[in-house]
Amino acid sequence: MLEAAVLCFWAQGYDATSVKDLVARTGLTAASLYNAFGDKRALYQKALDHYVEAGISDRIRRCEALPPLAAIEAFFGEILTRSLEDRDRKGCMLVNAALDVAPHDPEFRSAVAAVLRRIEAFFLRxxxxGQADGTITRSQAAATLAQHLLGILMGIRVLARVRPERPLLEGTVAPALALLRWGADGSL
Structure with missing residues (x-):
């Protein structure tokens, strides 16, 4: 049921999703939705939390099992695949929430910012x-590189909404990954 709500909000956005849409998508009655979640906003928060846990948190856990540079490459590899296979151009529900709901709702702004900090922390780790084991450049501070990677990630997910073109998305990621390797092997 929660997955159905995720898909509904993800495809249509918070404002455009009505309780009637949620009833049709989940198969529950409006009364059941209200009894279970209280209101549409609370259901949206649960849906967003579910999306983050099933997608972003799971991806971070899987990638962290890899060596540092491979973890970052695998993370972006999955993002590229998801972005290119998104036929409906839904993009990332977290990015959509950042643009759709967070500007007008301090609580959602805080929730989205917390997830973005978790992603940045993954990149930082x-x-x-990688800097410690010599596979990632020390030419930039680790925090700066992590922030750069977060920015690249957000850019890819936004670009994928309107231009999900392989050369564009891969061309956005490639220089960021090259920057990580720059000078790591002793070359310039």
Whole structure:
């Protein structure tokens, strides 16, 4: 049921999704939805939490099992695949929430910002570990590289909404990954 709500909100956005849409998508009655979640906003929060846990948190857990540079490459590889296979151009529900709901709702802004900090922290852990083992450049501070990777990620997910073109998306990621390797092997 929660997955159905995720798909509904993800495809249509918060404002455009009505309780009637949620009833049709989940198969529950409006009364059941209200009894279970209280209101549409609370259901949206649960749906967003579910999306983050099933997608973003799971991806981070899987990638963290890899060596640092490979973890970052695998993370972006999955993002590219998801972006290119998104026939409906739904994009990322987290990015959609950042643009659709967070600007007008301090609680959602805080929730989205917390997830973005978790992603940045994942990148930071990978970069620090890669700098320690010599697989990632030390030409930039680890925090700066992690912030750059977060920006690249957000850019890809936004671009994929309107231009899900393989050369464009891969061309956005490639220089970021090259930057991580720059000078790591002793070359310039």
């Amino acid at each position: 990978c970069v620090e570990a």
